[in-house]
Amino acid sequence: MSLPSVLVTAATGKTGRRIADRLTDLGYPVVPASRRAEPSFDWAEPASWSPALHGVDAVYLCYYPDLAAPEAPALVEKFTAAARDAGVRKLVLLSGRGETNAQRCEQIVADAGLAYGIVRASWFAQNFSEGNLLGPVLAGTIALPAGTVAEPFVDVDDIADVAVAVLTDDRHNGRTYDVTGPRLLTFAQAAAEIATASGRDVGYLPITAEQFHLALVAEAGPDYARLLTDLCVEVFDGRNASVGDGVRRALGREPRDFADFCRQVVAAGAWPPPVTASAADR
Numbered sequence: 001m002s003l004p005s006v007l008v009t010a011a012t013g014k015t016g017r018r019i020a021d022r023l024t025d026l027g028y029p030v031v032p033a034s035r036r037a038e039p040s041f042d043w044a045e046p047a048s049w050s051p052a053l054h055g056v057d058a059v060y061l062c063y064y065p066d067l068a069a070p071e072a073p074a075l076v077e078k079f080t081a082a083a084r085d086a087g088v089r090k091l092v093l094l095s096g097r098g099e100t101n102a103q104r105c106e107q108i109v110a111d112a113g114l115a116y117g118i119v120r121a122s123w124f125a126q127n128f129s130e131g132n133l134l135g136p137v138l139a140g141t142i143a144l145p146a147g148t149v150a151e152p153f154v155d156v157d158d159i160a161d162v163a164v165a166v167l168t169d170d171r172h173n174g175r176t177y178d179v180t181g182p183r184l185l186t187f188a189q190a191a192a193e194i195a196t197a198s199g200r201d202v203g204y205l206p207i208t209a210e211q212f213h214l215a216l217v218a219e220a221g222p223d224y225a226r227l228l229t230d231l232c233v234e235v236f237d238g239r240n241a242s243v244g245d246g247v248r249r250a251l252g253r254e255p256r257d258f259a260d261f262c263r264q265v266v267a268a269g270a271w272p273p274p275v276t277a278s279a280a281d282r
Contacts, residue, residue, distance in 0.1 A: 004057030004089075005029040006167055009043075010064050012036055014126050015094060018160035019060055019167075026168065031056055043075055046082070053086035058167050061109070062094040065224060067102040068231045076105045080112040090115040090173070092166045094159070097122045097178065098239040099231070106176070117166035118176035122240055125153040125181065125261045128194060129270045132220075132228075137194060137271060143205040145212045145229070146187050146236040152180035152243045153190060155256040162250045178244030182255050190258065197262035198271040209233050 006023055010016040011032030020030045033041035033052045042048045043064055053059070061079070063072050076093075083091060093109045096102040097120050109116050127133045128142075136142045162179055166172040185193070188204040195202040207215075209229050216225035247255035265271055 003028045005031060005055060007031045007033055007052055007056040007059045007088075008062075009033045009041065009060060010062035013062060013064070014124060014130055014156045015159050015163065016060065016062055018156060019163050022160055022164045023167070026164070028168070043079075046075075046078060049079060049082050050086065053083055053088060056083075056086065056088055058090040058092065059083055059088055060092050060094070060163055060167060063105070065227060066099075066231065067096050067105050068099050068234070069101070069227055072101050073104045073108060077108045080109060080114070084112060084114055088114060090117075090167070090170075092117045092119065092163055094163065095120040096231075096235075097180070097244075098235045100234065110174075115170065115173045117172050117174070119159060119163050119166065120176055120178050120244075120246070121159050122154045122180040122244070123151045124156050124159075125258055126156045128190070129261075129265045134270070137200075137202055140201050141203055141205050142187060142191050143207045143212070143215070144187055144236075145207055145209040145232050147206050148186050148188070149236045149238050150184035150186050150241045151190075152182070152184050152240070153258050153261075154179055154181045155258075155261050158247050158251075158255050162247060165250050172250065175249075177246030177250045179246035179250075180244040180255065182243060182257055184241055184243065185258055193259055193262055194271065197259070197266050199273050200271060201274070 006028050008016050008020045008030055011020050012034045020032050023030050035042050039051050040048055041052045091109050091114050095106050095118050106118050128137050159179055162177055191202045191204040213225050213229040
């Protein structure tokens with residue numbers, strides 16, 4: 001008997017590509033959905049959804065750019081209806097911890113009339129190694145409007161492991177997993193751990209939301225800059241300063257620690273050691 005097929009949205013992203021790889025290794029047929037896929041899948045183009053949903057049993061639902069976007073609830077509701085009409089049996093939503101719009105989307109998925117699971121994740125540790133903060137890490141200054149707030153940074157590999165478990169095992173149906181790392185760290189403490197592991201001079205600079213927005217506009221454009229700024233203002237108020245038990249509940253093990261993440265990134269070469277003056281002169 002063949003295993004059911006799984007549609008993985010955002011299949012080239014941090015979580016999507018890990019989930020697709022894990023499912024493929026387990027023998028599940030995977031339909032990778034992204035704007036780079038053939039045929040292309042685009043959240044802003046509902047006509048592109050139907051070919052991807054055809055014949056699919058389960059969906060990993062990762063909305064891009066973020067569930068915090070104003071249009072996200074309406075599009076997620078439309079997508080869940082399309083999935084139901086296509087005969088999809090299960091939806092697994094990647095949700096954002098402490099995000100108002102994400103909570104709305106969680107309820108939409110729960111009310112869709114399908115089997116479902118919610119993976120509610122805290123701030124990704126991999127944002128420092130694969131995302132928008134890699135450049136600042138390499139430049140030596142992580143500037144964010146986070147003040148002294150603490151976050152339980154979660155390793156994306158843990159998110160992928162939980163999502164795969166929910167996608168492939170019906171014992172997880174109807175459950176919400178609050179997926180975080182095992183301890184709280186301020187961004188200053190996270191920068192210090194990155195510096196210790198990498199040997200690089202890395203620090204944290206608390207800035208205002210206005211400063212963050214202005215700096216981001218040139219890099220990411222006004223729309224994305226506004227989305228990220230508003231999201232930071234919403235979640236960096238201490239609401240997420242607690243550790244969740246989702247990894248333990250879903251997988252029966254402890255989540256990976258931020259220090260282990262740092263060592264893994266250094267071993268992979270994403271934070272190369274600084275070039276010394278003498279080495280540069282050779």
